[in-house]
Amino acid sequence: MINCLILDDEPNAVKLLEDHILKVPFLVLKQKCYDAFEAIAYLKQEQVDLIFMDINMPQMSGLELAAQLPKNQCIIFTTAYSSYALEGYEYNAIDYLLKPITFKRFIHAIEKVRNYVLVDRKIVTDTSKERHSDHYIFVKSGKQYIKLDYQCILYFEAQKEYVTVVSTDRQILVYKRMKQLEAELPDFFIRIHNSFIVNIKHLDRIVDNQAVIGQTKIPISNSYRDQFLSLIAKHIL
Numbered sequence: 001m002i003n004c005l006i007l008d009d010e011p012n013a014v015k016l017l018e019d020h021i022l023k024v025p026f027l028v029l030k031q032k033c034y035d036a037f038e039a040i041a042y043l044k045q046e047q048v049d050l051i052f053m054d055i056n057m058p059q060m061s062g063l064e065l066a067a068q069l070p071k072n073q074c075i076i077f078t079t080a081y082s083s084y085a086l087e088g089y090e091y092n093a094i095d096y097l098l099k100p101i102t103f104k105r106f107i108h109a110i111e112k113v114r115n116y117v118l119v120d121r122k123i124v125t126d127t128s129k130e131r132h133s134d135h136y137i138f139v140k141s142g143k144q145y146i147k148l149d150y151q152c153i154l155y156f157e158a159q160k161e162y163v164t165v166v167s168t169d170r171q172i173l174v175y176k177r178m179k180q181l182e183a184e185l186p187d188f189f190i191r192i193h194n195s196f197i198v199n200i201k202h203l204d205r206i207v208d209n210q211a212v213i214g215q216t217k218i219p220i221s222n223s224y225r226d227q228f229l230s231l232i233a234k235h236i237l
Contacts, residue, residue: 002113003047005031007039007062008054008078013099017052017078020106027110036060043069044161045194047179050113052097055079066093070177076109139165141172148172150186154202154213158195166216192228193221206232 004027008014014032021027030048033039036057051069055062055077066075080099095109138145148167157164158178165172182191191197196218198211209225210217220228 001026001028002049002110003028003030004050004052005029005033005039005042005048006052007033007036007057007065008052009034009057010054013054013078016101017106020101020103023103024107024110026114036062036065039065040068043177044158045178047177050074050076050094052076052078056081070175074113076113139172139174141174146172150188150199151201153189153199154216155199155218156181156189156197190224190228190231192224193219194223200231 004021006014006017006021006029008017011034014034018029018032021029030046031039031042033042036059039051039053051073053062053066053075056079062077062079066073066077069075075093076095076097077093078097078099078101094112097105097109135151136147136149138147140146148165152167152169154166154168156178157166159173161175161177162173163176163178163181165174178191178194178197182189182197185197188200189197190200192211198213198218202213203211204214205212206220207217209220211220211228212218
């Protein structure tokens with residue numbers, strides 16, 4: 001499956017893309033956004049494989065938003081102006097669709113995306129397996145790559161579009177999405193809140209709706225509570 005987000009300030013354009021997506025079995029529409037800031041808010045919490053992004057929007061253009069996204073984010077630009085095409089490709093766009101978008105042209109673009117996403121997922125999966133077989137990870141912070149043992153990491157905390165890695169002796173701010181990070185970590189790291197992933201090996205106790213690691217109390221949200229407590233239940237005497 002390929003998860004999609006539509007970003008366009010024109011409701012009719014959104015509706016046309018939604019209709020095209022619904023006709024393709026392996027496409028899943030996760031969110032419709034009508035301005036760049038709405039999309040930014042959603043992407044801080046969730047990850048999608050593909051963004052259909054209008055270029056000409058008020059306040060922040062699609063090109064300005066694309067410049068802020070990770071370079072591996074899969075984007076198809078949509079616009080009524082062919083003059084934007086060359087500039088759009090500078091942001092590693094998979095394709096460029098000129099409005100009104102025909103279903104035939106839509107499918108042609110989707111086939112490009114399908115090949116790209118399948119290759120990218122294979123790379124991510126293989127990389128994750130390699131990481132899990134080791135006992136450490138290299139964390140990129142600025143121009144440095146800092147080696148950390150998994151056992152020394154206490155928890156991860158989301159800070160807008162960044163994540164703070166809190167270990168036994170330091171804190172490191174890295175550019176990473178929580179959802180992507182969650183998929184890459186070993187099984188003893190578990191997400192208990194939109195903003196927190198904890199190392200269960202360092203968990204001292206659970207008090208009410210809080211996980212306690214040392215002197216730090218971390219909230220357990222309702223969204224992750226059942227999953228977290230089911231894991232804890234396996235270790236209760």
